[in-house]
Amino acid sequence: MQCQRCQQRPANVHIVQVNNGVKREEHVCQQCAAQMGLAAIGSLGQSNPLEKIFPNLFTPEAAPETDRACPHCGYSCQELRESGRLGCGDCYQYFSGEVQPVLQRIHNSLHHQGKIPRRLGGTLGRKRQLDDLRNQLARCVLDERFEEAARLRDQIREMEKRGE
Amino acid sequence: MQKDNNTTNLTRLLTSSASAWTSSRSQSCEPGQDDQIVLASRVRLARNLAGQPFPAHLSPEIGQKVVASLFLALRHLEMANNGKYILLKMKDLTPLQRSLLLEKHLISRELTQALENQAVAIREDEAVALMLNEEDHLRIQCLLPGFQPEEAWRIASEIDDLLEEKLDYAFDPELGYLTTCPSNAGTGLRASVLLHLPGIILTKQQDMLLAQLNKVGMTARGFYGEGTKALGHIFQVSNQVTLGLSEDNILQGLKSVVSRLLEHERQARSRLLQEKGAVIEDQVWRSYGIMSQARLLPGKEFMERLSYLRLGLDLGIIEGIDRSLLNRLLIEAQPAFLQQAKGQELDQLERDKERAKLANIRIGKTQREV
Ligand SMILES: [Zn+2]
Ligand SMILES: [Zn+2]
Numbered sequence: 001m002q003c004q005r006c007q008q009r010p011a012n013v014h015i016v017q018v019n020n021g022v023k024r025e026e027h028v029c030q031q032c033a034a035q036m037g038l039a040a041i042g043s044l045g046q047s048n049p050l051e052k053i054f055p056n057l058f059t060p061e062a063a064p065e066t067d068r069a070c071p072h073c074g075y076s077c078q079e080l081r082e083s084g085r086l087g088c089g090d091c092y093q094y095f096s097g098e099v100q101p102v103l104q105r106i107h108n109s110l111h112h113q114g115k116i117p118r119r120l121g122g123t124l125g126r127k128r129q130l131d132d133l134r135n136q137l138a139r140c141v142l143d144e145r146f147e148e149a150a151r152l153r154d155q156i157r158e159m160e161k162r163g164e
Numbered sequence: 165m166q167k168d169n170n171t172t173n174l175t176r177l178l179t180s181s182a183s184a185w186t187s188s189r190s191q192s193c194e195p196g197q198d199d200q201i202v203l204a205s206r207v208r209l210a211r212n213l214a215g216q217p218f219p220a221h222l223s224p225e226i227g228q229k230v231v232a233s234l235f236l237a238l239r240h241l242e243m244a245n246n247g248k249y250i251l252l253k254m255k256d257l258t259p260l261q262r263s264l265l266l267e268k269h270l271i272s273r274e275l276t277q278a279l280e281n282q283a284v285a286i287r288e289d290e291a292v293a294l295m296l297n298e299e300d301h302l303r304i305q306c307l308l309p310g311f312q313p314e315e316a317w318r319i320a321s322e323i324d325d326l327l328e329e330k331l332d333y334a335f336d337p338e339l340g341y342l343t344t345c346p347s348n349a350g351t352g353l354r355a356s357v358l359l360h361l362p363g364i365i366l367t368k369q370q371d372m373l374l375a376q377l378n379k380v381g382m383t384a385r386g387f388y389g390e391g392t393k394a395l396g397h398i399f400q401v402s403n404q405v406t407l408g409l410s411e412d413n414i415l416q417g418l419k420s421v422v423s424r425l426l427e428h429e430r431q432a433r434s435r436l437l438q439e440k441g442a443v444i445e446d447q448v449w450r451s452y453g454i455m456s457q458a459r460l461l462p463g464k465e466f467m468e469r470l471s472y473l474r475l476g477l478d479l480g481i482i483e484g485i486d487r488s489l490l491n492r493l494l495i496e497a498q499p500a501f502l503q504q505a506k507g508q509e510l511d512q513l514e515r516d517k518e519r520a521k522l523a524n525i526r527i528g529k530t531q532r533e534v
Contacts, residue, residue: 005259006259032259072215072217073217073218073221074221075217075221084345084346085218085220085299085344085345085346086218086342086343086344086345086346087217087218087220087221088215088216088217088218088221088334089212089214089215089334089335089336089342092336092339092342092349093336099346102346103339103346103349103407106346106347106404106405106407107349107350107405107406107407107408108405108408109350109405109407109408109409110338110339110407110408111338111407111408112336112337112338112339112340112341112350112351112407112408113350113408113409113410113413114340114350114351114353114409114410114411114414115321115324115351115410115411116335117328117333117335118325118328118329119328119332120335120337127337
C-alpha cells in the first residue's frame, strides 16, 4: 500500500484519529507520519481551545440517564460534552440547557448585539432599536433625567405606531 | 473563480513571500509610530449555512451541496466586482503547498488537514481569504498591514453582505451567528493585531501586561498561534468575547487595549535607551553581524535577531533596511518556504543552513547561492 499523503513511499504507519466524534483512518509512510506528528501535536492542542480555558466546560455534576441527540443532525449530548462543540445550528436550541451556561461563562452574555443578516434586518433591526430605547428610558428614569425620558418615551411610541 | 488562466497568480501565491500584510505602511513614518510596532491587523468572521450540519458532521453528499452553494456565492462576489479570487481545493494541493499558505497566514492549520470539501478562495491581492469547511462552513478573513483593524472589518463585512445575498446563514435572533464552537457565537468576529513588543519583553513586563489582557476579554498568543512565549518578540492580541458586544464595541475594545500596549512599549523603549543604550546598540549591530555572516541560523535565533534589527530601525540605530523585507523574512525563514526555495525536503540542520544563507543575502547583501 502506498502512503496516502505523499503517494510515493510505502505506507507502514496506520493512523487512527478521532476528531469531534468522527473517526479518520490514514495509511502513511514514516516520513509523513513524522511530519504529521508535529502537526498532530499542534492540532491536538488546538482541537478544543475551550478545554484549556475551562477544563470541565460541558461536564455536568451528574450525567443524565439517557443520551439525548439533536433531532436535526443526530449529534449527541455525550459528543457535545466531549468535544465542546456543536453539530448544527439547531443544536443551540436543542442543547440550550448545556450550551447557555457555557456561553454565559465565555461571553458573560446571551444576547447578540452585533450585525444582523439583511434578510432579517427589517423586523429584527427595529426590535433591537426598540430594546435599546427602552433600556435608555429605564436608565433615564432611574437617574431622574425626566426631560430626556419624556423624549425617549415619545420616540418609542412613534416607533411602535410605525411598526403596526 | 478562474481555475485555468490564473497559473501565474497561483505560482505567485505559492512562491512569493510577499503578501498584502507584508507590505509596509510605515516606510517613511517617524520612529515610534503605531505602524512600526503593529505589523498587521486581521479580522475573521465565522459563518455557517442554515439547516446544514456543521463541517465536522457533513456527509459527503450534503458536503458537496454546501460547497456548491458556497462556490455560487463566491462567483456572485466576483460579479459584484470584489476582485478576482483564486479558488483552491485543499485536496488538490500538496502538503508543502498547504504549508506555504499556512506560513503566509492565508489559511488556518485546520485547513491543512485537507479534508474532503475543504477549500480556500484567495483574493488576488491576498488581503482576503475565504476558507470553506474549516471549523465552520465559511470563514472570511481580511489581513492588512499595520494598525487598521477597522478597515479589515469594513472589508470583511462588505464581503459578508455580498455573500449573504446568496447564502442563508445560520442565525438566531438572541444568539447571533451560530458557530461550531460556542466561543465564536454571536458576532463570529475575531479581530487581532500582530505586535512587535521587544521593549515590553526586555523590561520583563509581559506577564503583568498579558494577565491584564485576559481581564478585559482579550488574549495574546505567539506569531503562529503558539503559546504566549512569543518567538521574535511578536504577539497576536485578539478579542475573546464574541457575544453580547457589537462589532464596533469589540474593535474599539481591541484598539484601546492595543493603544495602551503601544504606550507601554514606547515607554519601555525609551527607558531601555536611557538605561541600557550601549547594550541595545550592541545587540542591534551584533544581530546585523550574525544575520550577515552566520552559517547556521536556528529558527528561534533568527527570529530574535530579526527582532533586534527591527528595533534598531525603529530607534534609528541602524538604517537602510526595508521594513517590508523584514516582514517577508518572517515568512521566508519558515520551514515550507525554505524547502520550496531549495526545491527539496530539508532536515533541521539543512534548514538552519538555508535560513542563514537567506539572512546573509537579504541582510548582509552578500552574494551567496541559495
Ligand atoms: Zn508519505
Ligand atoms: Zn444539531
